[in-house]
Amino acid sequence: MKLTGAQALIKSLEMQKVEVIFGLPGGAILPVYDPIIDSSIRHILVRHEQGAGHMAEGYAHVTGRPGVAMVTSGPGATNIVTPLADAMMDSIPMVVITGQVPTTAIGTDAFQEVAITGVTMDITKHNWLITDVNDIPRVVSEAFHVATTGRPGPVVVDFPKDIANQTMDWYWPSSLDELDLPGYHPQTTGDTAEVRRAAELMLAAERPVLYAGGGILKARGAEALFELATRTGIPVVTTLMGRGTFPDSHPLCLGMPGMHGNYTAVTAMQKSDLLIALGSRFDDRVTGKVSAFAPEAKIIHVDIDPAELGKVRRPDVGIVGDARIVIGQILEALSASGLGAAPSHGAAAVPAPGTLAASRPDLSPWLAQVRAWQEEFPLTYNQVEGGALKPQYVLEQLRDMSPEDTIVASGVGQHQMWASQYWRFNHPYTWVNSGGAGTMGFAVPAAIGAKVGRPDKTVWAVDGDGCFQMTAQELVTASAERIPVKIAILNNAYLGMVRQWQELFYAERYSEVYLSPDLPDYVKWAEAMGCVGLKVESAEEVAPAIEKANGIDDRPVVIDFRTDAFEKVYPMVPAGSSNDDIIVGPAEGDGGR
Amino acid sequence: MTPPARTSGARHHIVSILVENKAGVLARVASLFARRGYNIYSLAVAPTDDVKLSRITIVVDVESSPLEQILRQLDKLINVVDIFELAPEDATEREMLLATVSATPEDRGQVIGLVGVFEGKIVDVGRERITVMLAGSPSKIDDFENLIRPYGIVELQRTGRVALPKLERRSSRLRSVAGGSPDPA
Numbered sequence: 113m114k115l116t117g118a119q120a121l122i123k124s125l126e127m128q129k130v131e132v133i134f135g136l137p138g139g140a141i142l143p144v145y146d147p148i149i150d151s152s153i154r155h156i157l158v159r160h161e162q163g164a165g166h167m168a169e170g171y172a173h174v175t176g177r178p179g180v181a182m183v184t185s186g187p188g189a190t191n192i193v194t195p196l197a198d199a200m201m202d203s204i205p206m207v208v209i210t211g212q213v214p215t216t217a218i219g220t221d222a223f224q225e226v227a228i229t230g231v232t233m234d235i236t237k238h239n240w241l242i243t244d245v246n247d248i249p250r251v252v253s254e255a256f257h258v259a260t261t262g263r264p265g266p267v268v269v270d271f272p273k274d275i276a277n278q279t280m281d282w283y284w285p286s287s288l289d290e291l292d293l294p295g296y297h298p299q300t301t302g303d304t305a306e307v308r309r310a311a312e313l314m315l316a317a318e319r320p321v322l323y324a325g326g327g328i329l330k331a332r333g334a335e336a337l338f339e340l341a342t343r344t345g346i347p348v349v350t351t352l353m354g355r356g357t358f359p360d361s362h363p364l365c366l367g368m369p370g371m372h373g374n375y376t377a378v379t380a381m382q383k384s385d386l387l388i389a390l391g392s393r394f395d396d397r398v399t400g401k402v403s404a405f406a407p408e409a410k411i412i413h414v415d416i417d418p419a420e421l422g423k424v425r426r427p428d429v430g431i432v433g434d435a436r437i438v439i440g441q442i443l444e445a446l447s448a449s450g451l452g453a454a455p456s457h458g459a460a461a462v463p464a465p466g467t468l469a470a471s472r473p474d475l476s477p478w479l480a481q482v483r484a485w486q487e488e489f490p491l492t493y494n495q496v497e498g499g500a501l502k503p504q505y506v507l508e509q510l511r512d513m514s515p516e517d518t519i520v521a522s523g524v525g526q527h528q529m530w531a532s533q534y535w536r537f538n539h540p541y542t543w544v545n546s547g548g549a550g551t552m553g554f555a556v557p558a559a560i561g562a563k564v565g566r567p568d569k570t571v572w573a574v575d576g577d578g579c580f581q582m583t584a585q586e587l588v589t590a591s592a593e594r595i596p597v598k599i600a601i602l603n604n605a606y607l608g609m610v611r612q613w614q615e616l617f618y619a620e621r622y623s624e625v626y627l628s629p630d631l632p633d634y635v636k637w638a639e640a641m642g643c644v645g646l647k648v649e650s651a652e653e654v655a656p657a658i659e660k661a662n663g664i665d666d667r668p669v670v671i672d673f674r675t676d677a678f679e680k681v682y683p684m685v686p687a688g689s690s691n692d693d694i695i696v697g698p699a700e701g702d703g704g705r
Numbered sequence: 706m707t708p709p710a711r712t713s714g715a716r717h718h719i720v721s722i723l724v725e726n727k728a729g730v731l732a733r734v735a736s737l738f739a740r741r742g743y744n745i746y747s748l749a750v751a752p753t754d755d756v757k758l759s760r761i762t763i764v765v766d767v768e769s770s771p772l773e774q775i776l777r778q779l780d781k782l783i784n785v786v787d788i789f790e791l792a793p794e795d796a797t798e799r800e801m802l803l804a805t806v807s808a809t810p811e812d813r814g815q816v817i818g819l820v821g822v823f824e825g826k827i828v829d830v831g832r833e834r835i836t837v838m839l840a841g842s843p844s845k846i847d848d849f850e851n852l853i854r855p856y857g858i859v860e861l862q863r864t865g866r867v868a869l870p871k872l873e874r875r876s877s878r879l880r881s882v883a884g885g886s887p888d889p890a
Contacts, residue, residue, distance in 0.1 A: 241729075294758075295783060295784055419774065423774060
């Protein structure tokens, strides 16, 4: 069968069972857009290529399948650089096809030429420039294999226009052996001796904490983690990227650690004698000052990426492997040491007499300490009747009035931290956010991608007014494509997180952070984009507006919540400080502001 | 570019990287050093006995602990097949030098004498200059370079070193980074 390069590319994507492409055509990618008309793959036409990238990410977050985006050369390709960097930081599987000028014109400063393989070298897991039409099926197979295996990540396939117009004899690699990846062999199974040492450390610890990160989600390992936590009775912190890996409703769940984590999660890690890091990477937002982080803790570090082990903190036991598989191995090792599965699922196991597990320290003093911290230092805010609307109140109402398995996407800033703190994540793959890169403007397009991936679920984006203005145009895409996402703007008229830092660390000198609450008019803007626009200014109006929004399923909804500009995110560990110096709440006399 | 006449400092590391022989691979490798601000001291790249693979030999000035991280990240590159770090004492290293040296009739005999002592070769002769070639260990090349410098070096080019593990190694500092867990030292 003879195919053009363009047809071969689209057929290759079909062979990879791609169901949707987020993209925007242009000159260099034009030939590839022709066979899309005849393809079974849905194409969603975005309004800006950054939107395509974040939609692909949102889709990948909630489905576990690689998100696919397609853009043209030059500015089309550079516009998707930010989503690539975002996906690289958060290990999101994504395949981006970029058009390129003809091979004969490469290097001549041709119209819309950018050497995107060079630009994206450090922010992709790998990239390819196709120079031979016969390579297309193999390279597409390699691209999907690399994006989705090992530590997942974004890849770019750069596709010159003349290659698209050449013809080739169609084939499809029948196995991985036909790929040309001699240097790529991700290790998924942990070293048995190290796994045994990990189990021994876990059975010897008096103050252990499971430090669960986004890698567990990538590994589809939430169930394994649940068994590990409940069988051992070890409490769990879930990082920003790992929210939902372990249900917030479970008594062993301590919630989010880190710079804006809750007191108990932060302090339990600080005081622990054993941290079991599973698919987490000791990010600076989690550790605070590294030299003062969890000083008495031994470290078990499980990661599929060998370069993570020892990058920040040298582990006592380092295990390279897939989180789900390694947790399974640890569970087996625990069984062998006398801590087998409990008679009922989700209960603590009873150690077999005469085994290592039988002499295990009693964890109840540690768990009592954790409970005491939780009681003494809960998350707090004060919604005064008739007073300014508190963002936390909005989030609690939104949480309580929406289905339990609602997917929440967020932007970056104060609203992101409040969303992570106040939502109750009881299911994996219900939290979509930009963790490592901290990309403002992520929420709207990511929510759209998530809704495309899971049309059966309610999808709320929790956004800030600053973030919303960066990518709001994608609501036009959502209206046109009938993707009914819901957007809650926590509009405090400021770049709130920057404002918070200027208030606390720059003597209240507010430099370039004021945005205005009503310029733009968010309701009119929403309506102009084909959405329903609502405005909420007081606490009484919150519930009726959310109820109305949850009842709309034929178009997007935007609610402009006018929230208190003075509210700050607490707890807070100032940048560069030890986690011991956590600030629980506003100083005396500051609380009413 | 004026490289210091020093090739065997304490912080020197020799990294031997087996890579796919494809376009852009060298840029990917070099980028991991560049993003941290480390200068590559010398670099040699050539195909191996397998035409699909090339070997990159890099000498870099860097502390051991960031280097370990760089090596792990290099190993993550899709096109990198294997990496070895070679301690200088465990490596057989060779480098080649080409130098055009001023050699007036009165000096010429001395320069030719030095070339002979170092087992180099005269590869080109002009009226006032000669071009010499010398292959050997980096320290031997350093010595030769220092000794001919007073006669007047017109142009000098070194290849950068290539290295293979010594066959009889005393320490165990040769290690593959591929897929391994960190040594718990």
